[in-house]
Amino acid sequence: MEIPYSVKPRPDTGLYNAKVGIWLFLASEVMLFGALFCSYILLRVNAPDGMWPHHWLNIWLGMTNTIVLIFSSVTVVLSWASLKMGQFKRYKLYQGVTILCALTFLCIKSYEYHDKFIHYEVILTDGRIADGHIEKGQTTADTVALLGWWPKDEAALMDPPMGHPVEKIEIPRKQIKTMENYGPWHNTYTAIYFVLTGLHALHVLAGAIVIFAIWGPLAKVWEQDPERYINRVEVSGLFWHFVDLVWIFLFPVLYLL
Amino acid sequence: MESTTHDAHAPPHQEPGFWQKYIFSTDHKVIGLQYGITGLMFLFMGFCLMTMMRWQLAYPGHPIPIVGKLLFRVLGEDMVGKDAAGHVGVMMPGLYNSFGAMHGTIMVFLAIVPLAFGAFGNFVTPLQIGAPDMAFPRVNMVSYQFYFMGGIIMLASFFIPGGAAQSGWTSYSPLATVADMGTRPNGQTFWIIGMVFLISSSLLGAVNFITTIIQMRAEGLTWMRLPFFVWAQFVTGFLLLLAFPPLEAAAVLQLGDNLLHTSFFLPTGLVVSGQHLHVSGGGSPLLWQHLFWFLGHPEVYVLILPGMGIVTEIIACNTRKPIWGYRSMVYSVLTIGFLSFIVWAHHMYLTGMGTRIATFFQTTTMMISIPSVIILTSLFISLWGASMRFNTPMLFALGFLPMFGIGGLTGLPLGFNASDIHLHDTYYVIAHFHYVVAPGTIFALFAGIYYWYPKVTGRFMNEFWGRVHFALSFIFMNLVFMPMFIQGMAGLSRRMYDGGATYAAQDGVVGLSKQVIGLNIPISHAVWALGLAQLPFVINFFWSIRRGKKITSDNPWQATTLEWQTPTPPPHGNFEKPVEVFRGPYEYSVPGHATDFTPQNEPPTAAPAPHGNPLLS
Numbered sequence: 053m054e055i056p057y058s059v060k061p062r063p064d065t066g067l068y069n070a071k072v073g074i075w076l077f078l079a080s081e082v083m084l085f086g087a088l089f090c091s092y093i094l095l096r097v098n099a100p101d102g103m104w105p106h107h108w109l110n111i112w113l114g115m116t117n118t119i120v121l122i123f124s125s126v127t128v129v130l131s132w133a134s135l136k137m138g139q140f141k142r143y144k145l146y147q148g149v150t151i152l153c154a155l156t157f158l159c160i161k162s163y164e165y166h167d168k169f170i171h172y173e174v175i176l177t178d179g180r181i182a183d184g185h186i187e188k189g190q191t192t193a194d195t196v197a198l199l200g201w202w203p204k205d206e207a208a209l210m211d212p213p214m215g216h217p218v219e220k221i222e223i224p225r226k227q228i229k230t231m232e233n234y235g236p237w238h239n240t241y242t243a244i245y246f247v248l249t250g251l252h253a254l255h256v257l258a259g260a261i262v263i264f265a266i267w268g269p270l271a272k273v274w275e276q277d278p279e280r281y282i283n284r285v286e287v288s289g290l291f292w293h294f295v296d297l298v299w300i301f302l303f304p305v306l307y308l309l
Numbered sequence: 310m311e312s313t314t315h316d317a318h319a320p321p322h323q324e325p326g327f328w329q330k331y332i333f334s335t336d337h338k339v340i341g342l343q344y345g346i347t348g349l350m351f352l353f354m355g356f357c358l359m360t361m362m363r364w365q366l367a368y369p370g371h372p373i374p375i376v377g378k379l380l381f382r383v384l385g386e387d388m389v390g391k392d393a394a395g396h397v398g399v400m401m402p403g404l405y406n407s408f409g410a411m412h413g414t415i416m417v418f419l420a421i422v423p424l425a426f427g428a429f430g431n432f433v434t435p436l437q438i439g440a441p442d443m444a445f446p447r448v449n450m451v452s453y454q455f456y457f458m459g460g461i462i463m464l465a466s467f468f469i470p471g472g473a474a475q476s477g478w479t480s481y482s483p484l485a486t487v488a489d490m491g492t493r494p495n496g497q498t499f500w501i502i503g504m505v506f507l508i509s510s511s512l513l514g515a516v517n518f519i520t521t522i523i524q525m526r527a528e529g530l531t532w533m534r535l536p537f538f539v540w541a542q543f544v545t546g547f548l549l550l551l552a553f554p555p556l557e558a559a560a561v562l563q564l565g566d567n568l569l570h571t572s573f574f575l576p577t578g579l580v581v582s583g584q585h586l587h588v589s590g591g592g593s594p595l596l597w598q599h600l601f602w603f604l605g606h607p608e609v610y611v612l613i614l615p616g617m618g619i620v621t622e623i624i625a626c627n628t629r630k631p632i633w634g635y636r637s638m639v640y641s642v643l644t645i646g647f648l649s650f651i652v653w654a655h656h657m658y659l660t661g662m663g664t665r666i667a668t669f670f671q672t673t674t675m676m677i678s679i680p681s682v683i684i685l686t687s688l689f690i691s692l693w694g695a696s697m698r699f700n701t702p703m704l705f706a707l708g709f710l711p712m713f714g715i716g717g718l719t720g721l722p723l724g725f726n727a728s729d730i731h732l733h734d735t736y737y738v739i740a741h742f743h744y745v746v747a748p749g750t751i752f753a754l755f756a757g758i759y760y761w762y763p764k765v766t767g768r769f770m771n772e773f774w775g776r777v778h779f780a781l782s783f784i785f786m787n788l789v790f791m792p793m794f795i796q797g798m799a800g801l802s803r804r805m806y807d808g809g810a811t812y813a814a815q816d817g818v819v820g821l822s823k824q825v826i827g828l829n830i831p832i833s834h835a836v837w838a839l840g841l842a843q844l845p846f847v848i849n850f851f852w853s854i855r856r857g858k859k860i861t862s863d864n865p866w867q868a869t870t871l872e873w874q875t876p877t878p879p880p881h882g883n884f885e886k887p888v889e890v891f892r893g894p895y896e897y898s899v900p901g902h903a904t905d906f907t908p909q910n911e912p913p914t915a916a917p918a919p920h921g922n923p924l925l926s
C-alpha cells in the first residue's frame with residue numbers, strides 16, 4: 053500500500069507529508085524552548101537584586117560556536133541546493149562540512165561544561181569565599197588547591213570584575229565549610245543554563261546523527277529515488293535551521309545579558 | 310518516507326505473521342484497537358483505585374474488605390496497616406495519596422486521552438477522510454509503544470520502595486520534591502519519566518493526526534465537508550502539539566530538582582519537617598503551576614473535544630437529520646482551541662495573583678464557555694423535531710448532553726475568583742470536572758464503542774444489555790457526583806484522607822456537619838454499584854465478538870460518512886478503490902432522494918432533485 057503524498061507534494065497544499073510533519077514538530081519545539089525561556093525569565097525576575105550572575109560564561113567561546121552554527125546553516129542550504137542541481141559530490145562535501153561544524157560545536161560545548169564542573173566556590177569556616185578552578189594535581193586529602201581569587205562577598209561573585217587577579221590558593225580541608233562546583237545544583241542560573249544548553253546540545257547531536265545517516269549509510273537512496281532523497285535532506289535541513297535559531301537566542305540570553 | 314521500497318521486495322499477497330499483524334502493526338486500525346484495549350484496561354485500573362479509596366472515605370480506619378489482605382501482602386505494612394482489633398487491610402495515608410495521585414494520572418493520561426484520541430482518533434479519522442492509513446504509519450506504531458512504555462513505568466512505580474507518586478496528578482512542587490525524600494529514585498521519579506514517555510507519544514500522535522488530516526483527505530473532501538468528529542480530532546491534535554511541550558519542560562526541571570538538587574521550583578529557605586533543606590534555593594513554586602496548567606487547561610479540552618465529535622456523529626445518524634449549525638460548531642471548536650491557551654491561571658486564583666491578572670483570566674474563562682455553549686446548543690437543537698432512533702449509542706450520546714451541560718455550567722462559579730476562593734480545592738471542583746469527564750466523555754466513549762463496534766467486528770453489541778448498561782450507569786454516575794457539589798459547597802476539602810472527619814463540627818466548634826460527612830457513605834455505595842453496572846458492558850463486549858447479531862450490510866446504521874463505505878472490517882489500506890467525495894457530511898433525509906441518507910461519496914445524479922433541502926443550502 054502506498055501512502056499518498058509521501059514524496060510528491062499534494063496539489064492543494066503544495067507540501068509533501070514529511071514537510072507538514074516537520075513544521076508541526078518544530079512548532080511543538082518552539083513551545084518546548086519557549087517554556088524554558090519563560091522559566092528563565094521568571095527565575096531571573098524572581099532573583100533578589102544583584103544576585104543574578106553576569107559574565108560567568110566565556111563570550112569568545114560562545115561567539116565561536118555561534119559562528120560555527122551559522123556557517124553550518126549555510127552549508128546545509130548549499131548542500132540541498134547542490135542536490136537540486138543534481139551535483140551529488142558537492143552535496144557530499146557541503147553536508148560533510150555541516151557534520152564537522154556540529155562536532156566542533158559539541159566539542160566546544162563540552163569544554164565549556166567541563167570548565168564549569170572544575171570551577172569551585174569554597175566557603176571557609178571563617179566566612180571567607182574562595183573561587184576558582186581546581187588544581188587536580190595538587191589537591192590532596194588534606195588540602196584543596198584552586199587557581200582563583202578571593203571575592204569579598206557573594207555579590208562580588210555575581211559579576212566578577214574583568215581581569216581580577218588570579219592566584220594559587222591552597223585551603224586546608226579542615227577550614228572548608230562548603231565546597232561546590234558550578235554544576236546545575238549551584239544556583240538557578242547554572243541550573244537553567246545547563247538545562248537550556250543541554251537540551252539544545254541534544255538537539256544538535258540528534259540533528260547531526262540524522263544528517264550523517266542520510267549522508268552516509270542511506271546515500272544509496274539517491275540513486276533509487278532521488279526525489280525522496282532530496283526531501284529527506286530538506287526536512288533534516290529544516291530541523292537544523294531550527295536548532296541554529298534556538299542557539300541564536302540562547303547566546304545573547306545566557307552569555308551577554 | 311514509507312514502505313514502497315519494502316513492498317517491492319515482498320511477494321504481493323503474503324499474510325503477515327501474528328507479531329507483525331497485531332503487535333508491531335503499522336495499520337491505523339490495529340493501532341487504534343491496541344490503544345483501545347490498553348486504554349480500557351487502564352480505565353478499569355483507575356476505577357479500581359478509586360473503589361478502594363472510597364472505602365477509606367466512607368469508613369475511615371476500617372480494613373478494606375475482600376482485597377485488604379491481598380494489598381497488605383503485595384504492598385507491605387508501610388502502606389497497609391491494622392485496625393485497633395488487629396485486622397489487616399487499613400489503607401495508610403501514604404497509600405491513599407499514591408492511589409489518589411495515580412487515579413488522576415491514569416485516568417487522564419493513560420485512559421481517557423488514549424481512548425478518545427489514540428483509539429477513536431486512530432481507527433475512525435483515516436476512514437472518515439477516505440485515507441488508506443495515517444500519513445506516517447511507523448511513527449504511529451512508535452507513538453503507541455511510547456504510550457505503552459509510559460504505562461508500564463507508571464504501573465511499576467506501585468511496587469518500588471516508597472510506592473507510587475504521592476503528590477496528586479498535578480504534582481505540585483515543592484511537595485513533589487520533598488515527599489518521600491529518603492528514597493531516590495522514588496515514585497515521583499517514575500512518574501516524571503513515565504510522563505516524558507506519554508508526552509512524547511502524544512506529540513508524535515499529534516504531528517501524525519494533523520498531517521494526515523491536512524494531507525490525506527480524499528478527493529473532493531473539502532474542509533467544510535469534514536465530519537465534525539474529524540474537526541474535533543484536528544483541534545485536539547493542535548492542543549496536544551502545543552500544550553504538552555511546556556509540561557515536558559516542566560518535567561525535565563522537576564527531574565532536576567529531584568535528582569540533581571537543582572532549585573527550579575524550590576524557594577530559598579525551605580523548611581521540611583523542621584529541617585532547613587540544603588538546596589541552593591531561589592526557585593519558584595509558582596513556575597511549576599504555570600507550566601503545569603498551561604498544559605492542564607488545554608488538556609481538559611483534549612478530554613472533551615473528541616467526545617463531542619463522537620456524540621455529533623451519532624446524533625446526526627440517529628436523528629436522521631443534518632446537524633443544526635455545523636459551521637458554527639466548526640468555528641466554535643476552533644475558537645475553543647485558541648482560547649484554551651489563555652485561561653490556565655483560573656486554576657491558580659488562590660496563589661495570590663493581582664486583580665488585573667485575575668480579571669484577565671476571568672474574562673477569558675467566561676469567553677471560552679461561549680463556544681462550548683454554542684456546540685451544546687447546536688446539538689440540542691439538532692434533536693428538535695427529529696424522529697429519533699433510540700438505540701444504545703444514541704442513548705449514551707443523549708446522556709452526554711445534559712451531563713456535559715451540568716459540568717460546564719458548574720464551571721462558571723469556578724471561573725470567577727470571588728466564588729472560586731470558596732470553592733477551590735473542595736469536592737465541588739471534583740464534581741465539576743467529573744461531570745464533564747465521567748458522565749460526559751466516558752459516556753461519549755461508550756457511545757462510540759457501541760456505534761463503531763459493528764464496523765470493527767461485523768456484529769452488533771446486544772441492544773438490551775446495552776440499554777441496561779446505560780440506564781444503570783446514568784443513575785449511579787449522578788448518585789456519585791451530584792452529592793459532591795453539596796459537600797464541596799459545605800467546604801469539604803478534596804484531599805482529606807479521612808473523608809473530612811478531622812474538620813467535623815463538635816460542641817462549640819464550627820465545622821463540617823454530620824450530614825455532609827455522612828454523604829460519603831451513599832456516594833461510596835454508588836461507586837461500587839457503578840462498578841457492578843459495568844458488568845453487562847464487559848460481558849456484552851466479549852460475548853458479541855462471536856455471538857452478536859451479524860450485520861447485513863457494511864453500513865448497518867445507514868450513515869453518510871465514509872467509514873461506512875468500506876468493507877467490514879476494513880482491510881489493510883481501507884478502501885477498495887480511491888474514494889471521491891461529492892457532498893457534506895450529514896446529508897440525511899434529503900427530499901427527493903430514494904433513501905433517507907446520502908453517503909458522502911455518492912455522485913450527484915444527472916438531474917438535480919426538484920426541491921433542494923432548505924436545511925442544506
Ligand code: HEM
Binds near residue numbers: 678
Ligand atoms: C465550559 C466551561 C468551563 C469552565 C468555566 C471551567 C472552569 C474551571 C475552573 C475555574 C476550574 C478550577 C477550579 C479550582 O481549582 O478552584 C476548573 C477545574 C477543572 N476543570 Fe473546568 N471548566 C469548564 C469546562 C471544563 C471541561 C470541558 C473540562 C474537561 C473535560 C474541565 C475539566 C476540569 C478539571 C479536570 C478541573 C480540575 C483540575 C484540578 O484541580 O485537578 N472543565 N474548571
Ligand SMILES: [Cu+2]
Binds near residue numbers: 605606609653655656
Ligand atoms: Cu481550566
